[in-house]
Amino acid sequence: MTLEVIGISVLWLFLFGYIIIASIDFGAGFFNAYSLYRGKQHILTKIIQRYLSPVWEVTNVFLVFFFVGIVGFFPKTAYFYGTTLLVPVSIAIILLAIRGSYYAFTTYGGLKQKIYVFLYGVSGLFIPASLSIVISISEGGFVTLEQTGPVLDYLKLFTSPLSWSIVVLSLTAVLYISAVFLTWYADHANDIEATELMRKYSLIWAGPCILTATGIIVEMHGHNHEHYTRLIHLWWLFAFSLILFVGTVYLLWKRIRYGLAFGLLTGQFALAFFAYGISHYPYLLYPHLTIYDGFTNEAMATALIFAFLAGLALLIPSLILLLRLFLFNKEYVQGKQSNHP
């Protein structure tokens, strides 16, 4: 395995981590707001609050880790993506900033108005939508190299069926992932009413999620044929992913083993995400930038990998401690311990 491949694999893994835990977070915000609107807030809010409170800051770090890491391992991405992504990423930052800080303001600071709950819920859907634009751009066809530097063609981007299908997939995936997780979490807390509601939401969003995912492959056929061919080549990974999807839905339907259901879901998304990533290889940005010509020097790459291993040795035990105290601790999950400051 070359240093380039190690680098991109590590980053891809962290991006996957971000997608899963951020989806839970974004979706939870949306379901919370929706239940308030439907007058069912009493069912969901406590469960959602109890999960989100100790982990919201950690979610953000996964994203920071990814973008700092990619500029470290592949400095040329700063040039290509930095220049072209100014507007969509700025919008995502602003939404993330308002969402994150107003979460703290309402949770710890006692701002209680309904309007914040709605803003919080809706902003959680706009963020994945604006971040998913990065994926569309990486498919090529939207960036041209002018004399002054790379330029993004907004008209083409906003009229492209591919970019809209990716946006829609990001939304359905957020809602589906979050609903399945919260079903398990609520069940873990022995909260029957919340479990039933979240189970219903999971089953509602399962179909749209898998449909939009399939739709992307179809759109890819027309947009980037080279990538499409490579995707099809990895059909077996997608087939495994589909089997896991069916498993999740079956368990939810039968009302059994919600923990396993969420595990299968993670597997489903991991397989699809990595199949997509592998088929994207070697391009970081079609057709301008590959992981080989965008790579940093050997000395830096080695140093980064060492730092990464040392960092992991510190992080993994800490993360396990966090999960044991708040996710796998029945007393906490069931709300028998509050202990907030």
Added chain:
Amino acid sequence: MGNEEAVFFSRVLTEMTLSFHIIYATIGVGIPLMIMMAQWVGIKKQDEHYILLARRWTRGYVITVAVGVVTGTAIGLQLSLLWPNFMELAGNVIALPLFMETFAFFFEAIFLGIYLYTWDRFENQKKHLLLLIPVALGASFSAIFITIVNAFMNAPQGFDIVDGHLVNIKPLLAMFNPAMPTKVAHVLVSAYMTSAFVLASIAAFRLLKGSNHLYHKKALFFTMKVGLIFTIATVIIGDFSGKYLAEYQPEKLAAAEWHFDTEGKAPLILYGILEDGEVKYALKIPFALSILAHGIPSYEVVGLNDFKKDETPPLYIHYLFDAMVTIGMLMLVLSIAFIAGLWRKWTFISSKWYRSLIVIGGPLSILAIEAGWWLDEVGRQPWVLRGIMKTKDAATSSGQVDTMLILFAGLYIILGIGSIIVLSRMFRKNTIEQELADRVTEEAGELD
């Protein structure tokens, strides 16, 4: 939008983000240490008041940390969005500390979550205190790593450029550059100092507003004492920073001190105005610049006239230096007088006017931090990477920076106002008198 405009707006936007972020970042670095010390004293002395200090500070800290995290994410991404050419080069040489900073941040975030939700969960309070150590360490190491990147921008090393290509890259050598020791130390101790004075300012404000509670008096004494220690440290390290500048960035020192002709026995110029190249109405301290630069009065300090005109920073940075040093000295005197006054039983330290001065000291300290960072950043101009890359060559070619500037200005207004409202409501609704009374009823309830 032409390139010049893109550079201009990129600079304004970066300056705005950093100026806003640094307030929350500085507090975020210093407060965990303050909480740790207060909780430690509380456990040692079995003093409820100190424990409550730690507890109440933690509540406020969560709010500032939230804004610090999101604005930190903003500046992290803006570096690539606004300065893609710089980041492409920097990514090759100085990515290591940036990467390590995310780990420090990760570590801090995880343990902050744990610390927050485990009050009263442990029989032995010291165990809970232990959880705060990674938070404080993570916060300080974030500051160290990020400051290393900034030090590298001032004194780049650890690579060679041959025919426009980067070769011989040594990531560790780039990290341990000459600017790093003084800069890192200065940023850390001034953050601890500022946090102490911000907290002192709150305690003094409460006392001024009529509360005569022992809790606030203890808080004031504790924070002023800690503040004094770190102010002394800041002054000493500031002196070393002067010596670093004289050796490695003489043009920055010369511009900040309005030192035009190379000469020995150079005086330090404070305040004053420039009229046709003449310094007027200034306070001149004989030999002081030579001493600041090298420790001996006869040392020859290089003047601005010895540098190329297009490679020196703007002269207004002199006032930034003045503001930083003046506030630092003021806080030194204020805290010395306070501690001495407690010891010698001087009554004026409990007077209204003295407490008002301490109240103003908090915001002033933050202003000094701002002035210090502006001095550092503007004083490096026209370079983004001193001697290697000019700021004008580093910026994005995008035409939408001005619109983004407006959007981000709106964001910072919302976050600024929001955090102030939330923080003041939090403590006004739940005063210390109220909280102590609540705890008594709670405990009585538990005994029943």
